[in-house]
Amino acid sequence: MSKMHLVFGGRVSDPQGLDFDLATIDIVGVFPNYATALDAWRSAAQRTVDDAEMKYVVVHLHRLLEPELGSA
Numbered sequence: 169m170s171k172m173h174l175v176f177g178g179r180v181s182d183p184q185g186l187d188f189d190l191a192t193i194d195i196v197g198v199f200p201n202y203a204t205a206l207d208a209w210r211s212a213a214q215r216t217v218d219d220a221e222m223k224y225v226v227v228h229l230h231r232l233l234e235p236e237l238g239s240a
Contacts, residue, residue: 170230173205174198177212177224186225198229 175196179189196212199205205226216222 170200171202172198172200172229172233173202174227174229175205175208175212175224176227177216177222179221180223181221183220183223186223188223194224196224202226202228 175198177194177196179192181187181189194212196208199208209224209226213224216224
């Protein structure tokens with residue numbers, strides 16, 4: 169299995185938390201490796217750098233799909 173990564177963002181109630189307003193979710197995409205996901209995250213986050221309530225994250229989908237593999 170490839171190490172897929174999801175990049176998404178949206179408005180959060182607390183910039184230090186992960187409580188996203190589901191009506192504002194922006195799915196940037198699914199990427200085949202962390203490096204490309206990180207590039208996409210940086211690009212999306214940079215577009216909203218002046219809005220403290222917007223947050224983008226990288227989700228390691230491969231860890232959710234096969235948790236027994238750990239971080240390998």
